[in-house]
Amino acid sequence: MAKILIIDSTEGKRTPFLRGILTRSLQAAGLPFEEAFGMASKIRQELADTPEITTSELRKMVTRHLNQTYGEATARRYQTPSRAPATILVERTNQQATPFSRGELRRSLECCGLPEEEAMLIVAEIYNHLVGKGIAKISSAELGLMTYRYLRRELGPDAAKRYLVWADYRHGNRPLLILIGGAPGCGKSTLATELATRLDIVRTQSTDMLREVMRVMLPSRLLPVLHTSSFDAWKALPAPVESLTDRNSLLADGYRTQAELLSVAAEAVIQRALKERVSLILEGVHVNPGFLENIPKEADAIIVPVMLAVMDPDLLRQRYKGRGQQAPNRRAERYLENFDAIWRLQSILLSEAERTGVRIVTNDNREKAIQEVMETTINALTQDFSGTPEEVFV
Numbered sequence: 001m002a003k004i005l006i007i008d009s010t011e012g013k014r015t016p017f018l019r020g021i022l023t024r025s026l027q028a029a030g031l032p033f034e035e036a037f038g039m040a041s042k043i044r045q046e047l048a049d050t051p052e053i054t055t056s057e058l059r060k061m062v063t064r065h066l067n068q069t070y071g072e073a074t075a076r077r078y079q080t081p082s083r084a085p086a087t088i089l090v091e092r093t094n095q096q097a098t099p100f101s102r103g104e105l106r107r108s109l110e111c112c113g114l115p116e117e118e119a120m121l122i123v124a125e126i127y128n129h130l131v132g133k134g135i136a137k138i139s140s141a142e143l144g145l146m147t148y149r150y151l152r153r154e155l156g157p158d159a160a161k162r163y164l165v166w167a168d169y170r171h172g173n174r175p176l177l178i179l180i181g182g183a184p185g186c187g188k189s190t191l192a193t194e195l196a197t198r199l200d201i202v203r204t205q206s207t208d209m210l211r212e213v214m215r216v217m218l219p220s221r222l223l224p225v226l227h228t229s230s231f232d233a234w235k236a237l238p239a240p241v242e243s244l245t246d247r248n249s250l251l252a253d254g255y256r257t258q259a260e261l262l263s264v265a266a267e268a269v270i271q272r273a274l275k276e277r278v279s280l281i282l283e284g285v286h287v288n289p290g291f292l293e294n295i296p297k298e299a300d301a302i303i304v305p306v307m308l309a310v311m312d313p314d315l316l317r318q319r320y321k322g323r324g325q326q327a328p329n330r331r332a333e334r335y336l337e338n339f340d341a342i343w344r345l346q347s348i349l350l351s352e353a354e355r356t357g358v359r360i361v362t363n364d365n366r367e368k369a370i371q372e373v374m375e376t377t378i379n380a381l382t383q384d385f386s387g388t389p390e391e392v393f394v
Contacts, residue, residue, distance in 0.1 A: 004044070005052045014052070019044050020120030022062070027128050029066070029078035033154070037121065039065060088130050089137045097137065102127055105147065108170075111198055112162040113375040116367075118155060125150050144393040162378045165385045168392045175301045176201070176279040177270065178377065181287035181353070182308030183346035184230065185320055185335055187363045191308060192283040194370055199377075203273060207284025210265040211258075225257050229334075230285045231341040233258040251341060252348050259286040267294040274299050288349060289356035304377045307353035307360050308369070309346060315364060316343075 004017035019040045026036035043062060047053060053061075059079070066075040088100040102123045109119035126146060130138065138146075144167055152160035169176070178195065182188050189206060196204050211226065220227040224236040234254025266282060273280040274296070282291075287305075295303060310316040320335045335342060353360050359376045363369040 004047050004050060006058060007052055007054045017044065017047065017053075017058075018117065018120065020117045020124065023121055024124035024128075025078065026062075026066075027124060029074055031070070031074070033121070033125055039069070088135060090143055091137060091139045093140060100127075100130070100138075100143075105143075107198060108166070109147075109151075109163065110371075111374055112159070112166050112378055113371050114155075114159065114162075115371065118159075122147070122150055122154060125154065141393040145389055148389050148393070161382070162375075164387070164389060164392055165378055165381045168385060168387055169302070169381050171392065173277055175273060175277050176377070177273065177295070177301050177303050178279075178281045178373070179287050179291055179303070179305040180281065180283035180308055180373075181289075181291075181306070181349060181358075182285065182363075183310075183342050183349060184285055185316060185342070186308045186310045186346070187319075187366065187369070188283040188285075188308055190366065191363065191369060191373065192281045194366070195373060196281055198370070198374070199279070201279045201281055203278055204281040204283070205266075205269050207262050207266060207282070207286040210262055210269070210284075211286070214261070214265060223261065225254065226261055228254075228258070229338070230255050230258055231338055231345045248344055248348065251344055255285075255345060255348070259288060259290070262286040263291065263294055266291065270295060274301055285345075285349075289352050289358050292356075302377070302380050304373070304380050305358045306373055306376060307349060307358050308363050309350055309360055310363055312364065313339075313343060 005014045006017050007014055019037075022040040022043065023033070023036045026039055027033060031039070039062075043058075043065065046061075063075045063079060066078055089097040090100050091097045105126070106116075106119045106123045109122060110116065114122075126143075129146070129150075148160050148164055148167075151163050176199070178192075178199075178201075180188050180192055192204050192206075195201070215227055218226055225233050228236050231251065232254065234250040237250075237254055237257060262284075263286070266286070269282065270280065289305065289307075292303065292305060295301070310319070317336065317339060320332045320339070350360060352358075359372075361369050361372045361376075
């Protein structure tokens, strides 16, 4: 379904139509969750062929539906919403109380792999419950347990367990290491930045930056393979032996040689994170399944390796063209000129990921890719989890 834009009748600003927002407004007018969600879905369906609608037009449309289905009293409650309640305080484990934040709760639910709309609906349910019961203060443990129960009731046991696993991880101190590999231009750095924001990870590192530092320390005359791109590193190798005369073997040999050089610096970054017990996102074309061998087996960390890919060559080319328009210094033209080599490098990386069981994430849609990495993270956390809601929320 195409995106529907809501135009603010007074300021002219455009924002996407979100079914979750409308559901929350209908709940505030007195509708139960299921009926509010159903009416919001029906209205969105009616607007399927409407690219834009003003806030006043949308309000009239919703009011008409309420009048027809629930009568004038409900429609009036929707038109004149009640005054916002006083701040609800959440008492933390350190005895400090902070205002209840719907945005913070929504983000924690999205960390469990929930789509934005589902997360917003659950948050609205919880908020309306707190307001309806006149609760002015609640402990973080009680709020967590309430969230778990709402998830189980509305979305099922799997969604509830994912939240439980994530909450248990947040209460602990085990570092999370997310390793993102992939061919040049497939969206690794963008994904890493977004994941760091959502997962509250302050330390990220790119192997491209590590390579630049090493290039300063080791000039081209000493290590020429370090001063090339990953997809043409083979050109800086000594004359190939007879067994490496086909193009794919040459490309793979050059890439692996450069990746092995970078693995020394990358291992140092990982070891530092493990020593300080801080979470880290390491991304770059040089991040491959072999990196897992650099992590000590005894490391008390959650390791999440993923291989990012763009499966449509036309889409990958388009991204290079867009990158060239937005940031010419990123050598977009060179990527386009060497597209065949980059595409073959991606095939090599995907084959290696498939052979070693590393999750392949298709990045045709950024939001879906983010959710998939988050789900992979939760799956990794679940392997060592055996707690109960009462044990987690204490």
